[in-house]
Amino acid sequence: MKREERPRRATIHDVARSAGVSAATVSKVLRGVATVRKENADRVRTAVAELDYRMDPLASSLRNESRRIIGAVVPDLESPFFGALVTGLQDAAERAGYHLIVASSRESEEREAELVARMNDWRVAGTLLAPVRSERGRGAETLRALDMQAVLVDRVSDDERYDTVSADNYQASANVADFLLGLGHRHVLLHGATQVSKAIRTRLAGFTERAKALDAGVQVDTVLSDADADVPHRSICKYFETRAPADRPTAVFSLSQHSTLRVAAELRRRGIRVPEDIALVGFDDADWMQTTWPSITAVAQPVHTMAEHAMATLLARIEGNNDGAPVQHLEACEMLVRESAGPETEVPRRRTRGN
Amino acid sequence: MKREERPRRATIHDVARSAGVSAATVSKVLRGVATVRKENADRVRTAVAELDYRMDPLASSLRNESRRIIGAVVPDLESPFFGALVTGLQDAAERAGYHLIVASSRESEEREAELVARMNDWRVAGTLLAPVRSERGRGAETLRALDMQAVLVDRVSDDERYDTVSADNYQASANVADFLLGLGHRHVLLHGATQVSKAIRTRLAGFTERAKALDAGVQVDTVLSDADADVPHRSICKYFETRAPADRPTAVFSLSQHSTLRVAAELRRRGIRVPEDIALVGFDDADWMQTTWPSITAVAQPVHTMAEHAMATLLARIEGNNDGAPVQHLEACEMLVRESAGPETEVPRRRTRGN
DNA sequence: TATCATCAATAAATCGATTTACAGAATTTG
DNA sequence: CAAATTCTGTAAATCGATTTATTGATGATA
Numbered sequence: 001m002k003r004e005e006r007p008r009r010a011t012i013h014d015v016a017r018s019a020g021v022s023a024a025t026v027s028k029v030l031r032g033v034a035t036v037r038k039e040n041a042d043r044v045r046t047a048v049a050e051l052d053y054r055m056d057p058l059a060s061s062l063r064n065e066s067r068r069i070i071g072a073v074v075p076d077l078e079s080p081f082f083g084a085l086v087t088g089l090q091d092a093a094e095r096a097g098y099h100l101i102v103a104s105s106r107e108s109e110e111r112e113a114e115l116v117a118r119m120n121d122w123r124v125a126g127t128l129l130a131p132v133r134s135e136r137g138r139g140a141e142t143l144r145a146l147d148m149q150a151v152l153v154d155r156v157s158d159d160e161r162y163d164t165v166s167a168d169n170y171q172a173s174a175n176v177a178d179f180l181l182g183l184g185h186r187h188v189l190l191h192g193a194t195q196v197s198k199a200i201r202t203r204l205a206g207f208t209e210r211a212k213a214l215d216a217g218v219q220v221d222t223v224l225s226d227a228d229a230d231v232p233h234r235s236i237c238k239y240f241e242t243r244a245p246a247d248r249p250t251a252v253f254s255l256s257q258h259s260t261l262r263v264a265a266e267l268r269r270r271g272i273r274v275p276e277d278i279a280l281v282g283f284d285d286a287d288w289m290q291t292t293w294p295s296i297t298a299v300a301q302p303v304h305t306m307a308e309h310a311m312a313t314l315l316a317r318i319e320g321n322n323d324g325a326p327v328q329h330l331e332a333c334e335m336l337v338r339e340s341a342g343p344e345t346e347v348p349r350r351r352t353r354g355n
Numbered sequence: 356m357k358r359e360e361r362p363r364r365a366t367i368h369d370v371a372r373s374a375g376v377s378a379a380t381v382s383k384v385l386r387g388v389a390t391v392r393k394e395n396a397d398r399v400r401t402a403v404a405e406l407d408y409r410m411d412p413l414a415s416s417l418r419n420e421s422r423r424i425i426g427a428v429v430p431d432l433e434s435p436f437f438g439a440l441v442t443g444l445q446d447a448a449e450r451a452g453y454h455l456i457v458a459s460s461r462e463s464e465e466r467e468a469e470l471v472a473r474m475n476d477w478r479v480a481g482t483l484l485a486p487v488r489s490e491r492g493r494g495a496e497t498l499r500a501l502d503m504q505a506v507l508v509d510r511v512s513d514d515e516r517y518d519t520v521s522a523d524n525y526q527a528s529a530n531v532a533d534f535l536l537g538l539g540h541r542h543v544l545l546h547g548a549t550q551v552s553k554a555i556r557t558r559l560a561g562f563t564e565r566a567k568a569l570d571a572g573v574q575v576d577t578v579l580s581d582a583d584a585d586v587p588h589r590s591i592c593k594y595f596e597t598r599a600p601a602d603r604p605t606a607v608f609s610l611s612q613h614s615t616l617r618v619a620a621e622l623r624r625r626g627i628r629v630p631e632d633i634a635l636v637g638f639d640d641a642d643w644m645q646t647t648w649p650s651i652t653a654v655a656q657p658v659h660t661m662a663e664h665a666m667a668t669l670l671a672r673i674e675g676n677n678d679g680a681p682v683q684h685l686e687a688c689e690m691l692v693r694e695s696a697g698p699e700t701e702v703p704r705r706r707t708r709g710n
Numbered sequence: 711t712a713t714c715a716t717c718a719a720t721a722a723a724t725c726g727a728t729t730t731a732c733a734g735a736a737t738t739t740g
Numbered sequence: 741c742a743a744a745t746t747c748t749g750t751a752a753a754t755c756g757a758t759t760t761a762t763t764g765a766t767g768a769t770a
Contacts, residue, residue, distance in 0.1 A: 011726055022750045027728060035748060054476050058413055058422070059726035063755045067413070077442050083433040087459055102457045104442050121409050265646040288643035291620040366756055377720045382758060390718060414756035418725045 010051040019047040030055065057099060061123075069099045070314065071119030071127040073112060073139060075155075077104045079257070080286060081303055082130065085153070088307025089128060096315055098125065105139070107132055112139035120146045126314045128153055134198035135159040151314040153306065155199040158328035163317070165310040165329045167301040169199050169283075172333035173206030176253055176281050176299065179335065181211060183343065185251040185279065187219040191236060191263050192255035195224050203255045203283055221249060236266050250278060251341065257284040260296065279341035294339035302331050365406040374402035385410065412454060416478075424454045425669065426474030426482040428467060428494060430510075432459045434612070435641060436658060437485065440508070443662025444483060451670055453480065460494070462487055467494035475501045481669045483508055489553030490514040506669040508661065510554040513683035518672070520665040520684045522656040524554050524638075527688035528561030531608055531636050531654065534690065536566060538698065540606040540634065542574040546591060546618050547610035550579050558610045558638055576604060591621050603627075606634040606696065612641055615651065634696035649694035657686050 012030075016023040021040055028036050029044040036044075047053070061067035070093050074082040086102050093100040101122060105112035109132050116139045119127050126149040131137040135156040143150045144161055156164040180188060190207060192200045204222065211218045225235045240248070252267075254260040260282030267274055274280050274294050282289065285300035309329060316322040337343070367385075371378040376395055383391050384399040391399075402408070416422035425448050429437040441457055448455040456477060460467035464487050471494045474482050481504040486492045490511040498505045499516055511519040535543060545562060547555045559577065566573045580590045595603070607622075609615040615637030622629055629635050629649055637644065640655035664684060671677040692698070 012728095013726080023727080024729080024750060025748085028749090031728085037748065040749085054472070056478065056726055057476055058417055058478065059755095060728075061755095062413055062417060062726080062757090063728040065755090076438075077432065078435050078438040080433050080435065080438075083431075083435075083438045087432050087461065090459060104445060106442065117409070121412055123411065123413065261642055261646050268646070268648055286643070287616055288641070288647065291616050291623070292643065292647040293623055367758095368756080378757080379720060379759080380718085383719090386758085392718065395719085411756055414725095415758075416725095417727090417756080418758040420725090 009056075010053045012053075012055070014051055015044065015047045015053050018051060019043040065123075066125045066318070067123050068097060069101060069122055069124045070311075071116075071122065071124040072100055072102045072130075073105055073115045073119065073127065074102070074130040075105055075107050075112075075132045077102075081154075081257070081284065081301065084303045085130065085307050088304045089311055092308055092311035096311070098315075105132055109133060109138040112137065113142045115139070116142040116148070117146065120148055124148075126150060126318045128310055128314060130154045131156060131198075133196050135162070135164060149314070149317055151310050151317070153310045155197050157198060157202065159326055161326060163313045163326045163329070165306055165313060166199065166331070167306065167333050168330035169202040169333075170206035171330070172299050172335070173203040173253075173283070174210035175333075175335060176283075177207045177210035177214065179337075180251050180253065180279065180281065180341070181214050181218065183251075183279070183341070185249075186215065186217065187249040187251075188221070189239070189249040189252045190220060190222045190224075190255060191252060191259050192222075192224050193259045193262065197256075200255045207253055219249070236262055240266065240270055240272075248272075248278065252278060252280050254280065254282045257282065257286055260284070260289070260298070264292070264296065274340050275342070281335075281341045285336055290336075290338060297338045297341040298336055300334050300336055302333065306331050364411075365408045367408075367410075369406055370399065370402045370408050373406060374398040420478075421480045421673065422478050423452060424456060424477055424479045425666075426471075426477065426479040427455055427457045427485075428460055428470045428474065428482065429457070429485040430460055430462050430467075430487045432457075436509075436612070436639065436656065439658045440485065440662050443659045444666055447663055447666035451666070453670075460487055464488060464493040467492065468497045470494070471497040471503070472501065475503055479503075481505060481673045483665055483669060485509045486511060486553075488551050490517070490519060504669070504672055506665050506672070508665045510552050512553060512557065514681055516681060518668045518681045518684065520661055520668060521554065521686070522661065522688050523685035524557040524688075525561035526685070527654050527690070528558040528608075528638070529565035530688075530690060531638075532562045532565035532569065534692075535606050535608065535634065535636065535696070536569050536573065538606075538634070538696070540604075541570065541572070542604040542606075543576070544594070544604040544607045545575060545577045545579075545610060546607060546614050547577075547579050548614045548617065552611075555610045562608055574604075591617055595621065595625055595627075604633065606636070609635065609637045612637065612639040615639070615644070615653070619647070619651065629695050630697075636690075636696050640691055645691075645693060652691065652693045652696040654688050654690050656688055661686050 012023050012026050016026045019026065021044060025036060025040060026044050029041050061069060072086060072089050074086060076082055077086065090100045101119065101124065103115045105115055112132050116127065116129065127143065128151050129139050129143060130153045131139050133155065135152050140152060150162050152159060152162050152164045154166050156166055158164055188211065190204055192204060208220050211220055223235050223239050252263050254263045263280065267278060272278055280296060282296055282298040285298040289296040289298050313329070367378050367381050371381045374381065376399065380391060380395060381399050384396045416424060427441060427444050429441060431437055432441065445455045456479065458470045460470055467487050471482065471484065482498065483506055484494050484498060485508045486494050488510065490507050495507060505517050507514060507517050507519045509521050511521055513519060543566065545559055547559060563575050566575055578590050578594050607618050609618045618635065622633060627633055635651060637651055637653040640653040644651040644653050668684065
């Protein structure tokens with residue numbers, strides 16, 4: 001009977017003793033190094049099973065320069081998008097034998113920089129950063145300053161230092177322009193809840209540039225506003241308030257999920273019917289959009305693919321399988337056409353432009 | 356000039372050397388132990404600032420039996436509820452000087468058990484487990500088997516071994532019963548997407564028992580179904596299909612957010628108007644519920660308070676400030692009355708019971 | 711003044727793994 | 741058969757902190 005009152009966990013030395021070999025040999029077997037006689041390897045494996053041995057990832061990581069830990073910093077964990085992203089990252093990291101440490105910057109750039117520094121404290125092998133703002137934000141800056149291995153995800157465009165992975169916001173928004181103008185809309189409102197996010201700026205540019213290219217006479221209004229408080233709500237209110245019904249846009253393209261919610265709420269509040277009076281397309285799909293009435297046409301981001309690709313890219317860098325120039329990877333999005341805007345819907349009021 | 360090609364991070368020994376003291380002294384200063392002469396303490400702090408020293412949490416944790424790491428295992432990260440829970444936990448853990456390691460069991464009990472074991476591998480000081488099923492599931496079982504410090508959150512009732520924290524599902528559901536019966540409803544459908552979750556079973560019991568107590572003649576139908584695939588969808592379909600409009604319930608109480616979405620979709624599909632034909636109350640509030648039409652009356656869970664309380668409870672156990680019997684803590688919920696069911700709404704078709 | 715506490719500081723052990731450097735055995739080569 | 745080479749296995753160093761045991765120095769007490 002053991003002397004310890006509490007059954008201490010078996011260490012690699014216990015396994016070694018039980019198998020009648022040295023700790024170094026056990027380590028070799030566990031890490032799959034070939035230079036071990038089969039007989040000894042078997043005895044080690046038996047001892048591991050018998051003692052119910054499990055490696056301490058902390059002790060294991062300490063010795064090595066490259067620790068088998070990957071950090072992920074995302075702007076928030078309460079939105080399904082980043083929730084799904086993190087879930088995908090965790091899955092991919094585990095499959096590659098890495099641990100994932102997750103932290104939310106809660107949309108604060110200051111916190112983001114601190115979290116990146118903290119990931120560096122953990123001596124992570126690499127970091128996946130979904131910046132609050134863009135590849136020029138404080139988090140990315142800290143990555144550079146600390147010379148860390150990293151991949152930037154979402155809310156980014158290309159970068160001279162890091163690989164980036166994001167939805168093809170530009171192309172997807174251009175497609176929305178094609179779609180809405182194809183339906184005959186010539187006066188569109190763009191609404192975005194924040195001017196901070198690079199992704200949202202890109203969506204705005206994608207739509208606007210394509211729309212102008214298709215028809216220079218198109219009227220594109222924009223209501224942009226900084227994030228916090230109810231400012232975005234009030235600004236969209238004011239837009240509709242100060243605008244005669246005859247001068248209303250015939251379609252709205254909301255540039256984020258949050259924004260879509262705002263717009264839908266405001267339209268309902270004012271009794272403006274969708275899609276009869278106004279068509280609505282939102283960027284970023286959500287469960288509820290197919291259930292609400294009318295169901296909402298939305299651009300869906302392939303979040304799982306993005307997670308997969310981002311992790312694969314990072315791992316390639318970490319493991320030295322890629323030392324080429326940084327690559328900007330864009331994932332194609334899909335537009336899910338629903339009731340709030342679609343071919344069956346006529347354009348509300350066709351008006352020829354010309355003030 | 357240093358000889359290293361890459362500027363190695365400063366260690367505690369570098370700080371010690373720079374301050375002209377021993378590593379042990381530096382450690383004392385950093386951990387706030389009093390037995391250090393003020394002059395030396397100041398020199399240490401200066402050296403820390405100069406060398407830009409940051410402690411390696413990994414190395415720091417290794418020596419101590421109780422590592423300053425807390426594990427959190429939740430059923431999923433894609434729902435706002437658990438996302439918010441994790442955010443709250445992370446905040447609380449950080450304030451107490453702990454690191455939080457998060458993992459999603461993805462609604463799999465097997466994975467849950469494995470993740471709990473993995474938290475034990477990290478030698479976490481304690482674990483917050485939001486079980487897939489209940490306090491009797493595989494994760495909790497593993498916690499017990501490994502004799503870990505833990506607090507169980509959500510989807511649990513009381514437990515003889517661990518403190519638990521959850522919304523007061525029973526009372527909140529009883530309140531829904533009071534509310535709906537108070538409005539005159541005498542035939543209610545309860546719909547839950549899964550029979551697995553303890554929380555949902557409790558909500559069912561809370562409503563049913565109170566309803567029966569208020570009026571033994573109340574008719575409560577239940578459509579329960581196991582999670583995956585589209586089974587829940589089909590079962591709610593069938594319910595309405597095989598039921599003459601005259602025999603329809605006058606209200607639905609959906610027992611989860613997901614379920615609310617299902618029910619709302621199905622009612623719309625069949626052209627059943629809410630609240631004119633049928634009233635709807637959902638358990639678990641979401642952003643979109645105040646925007647959708649009609650806006651949906653829902654029970655909101657105080658998720659941030661729950662996170663706060665759960666972490667406080669765990670820390671008290673860890674730090675030995677509490678060795679009393681395990682406590683079941685219930686957080687009161689709030690019902691947000693909106694258009695889908697409310698006092699202004701008349702009960703659709705009043706019918707006297709009696710088959 | 712001699713003896714006993716008290717206080718500050720440190721050297722060395724420790725946590726649990728990995729890795730390095732080296733030794734002995736087995737095998738191949740000249 | 742001796743020398744060179746390859747295989748296996750181990751002792752010891754290492755990662756970066758914390759903790760323990762111990763040593764001096766200082767102050768208090770008899």
